[in-house]
Amino acid sequence: MNDDGKINATLEGYFxxxxxxxxxxxxxxxxxxxxxxYLMTLIGNLFIIILSYVDAHLHTPMYFFLSNLSFLDLCYTASSIPQLLINLWGPEKKISYNGCMTQLYFVLALGSTECVLLVVMSYDRYAAVCRPLHYTVLMHPRFCHLLAVASWASGFTNSALHSFLTFWVPLCGHRQVDHFLCEVPALLRLSCIDTHANKLTLMITSSIFVLIPLILILSSYGAIARAVLRMQSTAGLQKVFGTCGAHLMVVSLFFIPVMCIYLQPPSGNSQDQGKFIALFYTVVTPSLNPLIYTLRNKDVRGAVRRLMG
Structure with a gap:
């Protein structure tokens, strides 16, 4: 029966x-x-990527990682928002079986990558504030590239595990996904077998990719806060609060909704609430990141002035 259900769901060709x-x-x-x-996300993140590339003054670890974050946000929104807009515009709300599995893989991969990348960015800020004399050695360009590759590789590996496990769950012919995108918890609800092992695996890896990064980020900013309190320079304080405050805001906008989705126990109303929470970190957060990092940022303003001649 399970094999027939899996075959029926696949042969239907869509969700x-x-x-x-x-x-x-x-x-x-x-x-x-x-x-x-979505348009704000495209314009803002492309602006950061192009500006960081063309202006030599922004060829620093901070803007290298920020460009990675912007590129990640572009990919993340491209994997889900166009399909959402199509479904909202017309009565047809279908997505092909292959399209759903592809979306599932990339949404989870890019979300996991962002968790790790935000940790890397917090370490960069820790090194800049707490170890300024050793910063160029600690954040050597080769090491920065290695950290970026590790962030992307860990996210895509985590997604490969869950996508593989979800792909082999028999769906028993059900085709209605109670969500606006294909994600693991929504697809597991379509199964007619016990998915406890899948849910447990998802909970464990979510804890690894959400709670551990959050603890590391808060530890970095705890050390930064102690270093800031010892500073005598007002200009130095303003610069630290500007860059670190922006990063903390991005961390809050990303991690709080993700924890609400993946680390809360299921309840009767959680599915409808979950859709709007997921909508926030899928649509709103990627569009705000460029604004948070560029507003009141003297480096970016200077780069724009140089670009404009």
């Missing part, structure tokens, strides 16, 4: 993403709002 169909009056409003945020 139906229910998304926000319970609130049809909201769909047009959501389409307009999400499209605006």
């Amino acid at each position: 139906v993403l229910l998304g926000f169909s319970n609130w049809p009056h909201l769909e047009v409003i959501l389409f307009v709002v999400i499209l605006m945020f």
Whole structure:
């Protein structure tokens, strides 16, 4: 029966993403709002990537990692938002079976990568503030590239594990996914067998990729806070608060919604709440990152002035 169910679900060739169909009056409003945020994401993150590349003054570890974060956000939104906009615009809310599995893999891979990358960025800020005399040695370009590769590799490896486990779960012919994107918990709910092992694996790896990075980030900023309190220079304090405050805001906007989704016990209303929480970190957070990092940032303003001649 399980094999037949798996075959039937595959032969059907598509899933139906229910998304926000319970609130049809909201769909047009959501389409307009999400499209605006998506355009902001594209423009803002492309701006950071191009500016960091063309301006030699921004060829530093901080802007190297920020460019990685911007590229990651571009990929993350491209893997989910276009399909969401198509489903919101028309009555058809289908996604192909292969398209759903591909989306599942990339959404989880890029989300996991961002968790690790934010840790790397916090270490860079720790080295800059707490070890300024050794900063160029600690954050050598080759080491920075190694940290970036490790972030991407760990995220894609984690996703490969869950995508593989989810792919082999028999779906028993069900095609309606109660979400606006293909994600592991939503697809596991379609199975007619016990998925306790899958859920346990997801909980363990979510703890590794969410709680451990969060602890490391908070530890870095605890050390930074102690170093800042010993500073005598007002200008130095302002610069530290500017760069570190921006990073902490990005961390909060990303980790708080993710913890609400992946680390809370299931409840009766959690699915509808989960959709709007997921919508926030899928649509809103990637569009705010460029604004948070560039507003009141003297380095970026100087680079823009040089670019404009």
